[in-house]
Amino acid sequence: xxxxxxxxxxPFRVFSTWxxxxxxxxxxxxxxxxxxxxxxxxxxxxxxxxxxDAESYENIEWLAAxxxxxxxxxxxxxxxxxxxxxxxxxxxxxxxxxxxxxxxxTPIANFNYHRIKPELFGFGYVLENMDAFRGxxxxxxxxxxxxxxxxxxxxFYINSYYNSEKDMNDLRLNANExxxxxxxxxxxxxxxxxxxxxxxxxxxxxxxxxx
Numbered sequence: 001x002x003x004x005x006x007x008x009x010x011p012f013r014v015f016s017t018w019x020x021x022x023x024x025x026x027x028x029x030x031x032x033x034x035x036x037x038x039x040x041x042x043x044x045x046x047x048x049x050x051x052x053d054a055e056s057y058e059n060i061e062w063l064a065a066x067x068x069x070x071x072x073x074x075x076x077x078x079x080x081x082x083x084x085x086x087x088x089x090x091x092x093x094x095x096x097x098x099x100x101x102x103x104x105x106t107p108i109a110n111f112n113y114h115r116i117k118p119e120l121f122g123f124g125y126v127l128e129n130m131d132a133f134r135g136x137x138x139x140x141x142x143x144x145x146x147x148x149x150x151x152x153x154x155x156f157y158i159n160s161y162y163n164s165e166k167d168m169n170d171l172r173l174n175a176n177e178x179x180x181x182x183x184x185x186x187x188x189x190x191x192x193x194x195x196x197x198x199x200x201x202x203x204x205x206x207x208x209x210x211x
Contacts, residue, residue: 001031002040006051013057013141014064017047042107044068054108061109062143065093068104069113072097073125073144076114076158079151083181085174096121096146096154114158124150124189148177149186156201157193163201168208175209182211 008023009015017029032049035041041049045068054060062074076094080086092110098118104111127142146154162168190202205211 001027002035005031005035010051013060014044014048014050014067016049016067044106044108045104050108059143061093061111062145063141064106064108065095065111066144068106069095069097069099069102069111071121072099072113073121073146075125075146075151075154076112077155079146079148080155082145083148083151083177085148085152085177085181087172087174096158114154116154116157120157120193123192124153147185148181149183149189152178152181152186152205153189153193153198153202156205157195157198160197160201163204165204165208168205173205173209175211178205178209179211182206 005020005024005027009020012019017032020027020029020032032041036043036049039052041051042054043049044064048064048068050060050064057063062078065074066072072095074082074093075096077086077088077090078092078094081088081090092112094112094114096116097113098121099113099115101115102113125144125146128145129142156162162171190199193199
């Protein structure tokens with residue numbers, strides 16, 4: 001049973017009990033508990049699992065972030081680091097969601113989620129093929145990631161305490177990369193937030209980094 005289970009479920013990368021039930025309608029889900037105890041699979045959150053070789057999957061923590069607390073997409077510090085807008089490597093995977101702010105610690109990664117209004121969720125992200133399996137054939141699953149413009153705006157929308165040039169300088173934003181993304185699309189997104197406070201922080205950012 002385990003061999004057959006692996007063959008059918010492995011392409012999911014991160015899988016749920018619903019995925020299992022669709023593939024194996026008659027399977028006793030207690031098998032998942034037994035396989036978890038044996039170390040074959042890892043429990044990420046209620047009803048969500050990954051295989052014990054999860055590190056073999058590129059960006060599996062990002063895929064997991066999308067799935068275990070949906071709807072959500074990668075944004076904030078994780079996206080800013082990926083786009084080389086901040087110098088730090090981010091150990092916790094950060095996302096935005098329309099659900100309540102939350103965080104989870106799992107065997108493969110720690111996840112932080114920050115709530116934004118539903119009307120701010122439906123734009124400014126892309127679907128990326130980022131989970132290609134290393135060493136075996138397999139199709140990529142798409143991961144929802146903020147565009148660099150949306151990641152910056154989400155960051156300053158949620159982190160409202162950046163109110164001085166010193167605060168902005170302390171972020172150590174990459175001015176060269178920043179100059180590439182502060183464009184017409186950036187300001188079109190900014191208008192959608194309908195936030196004077198956010199507009200003020202963006203003006204301060206632009207002044208600090210001579211944009």
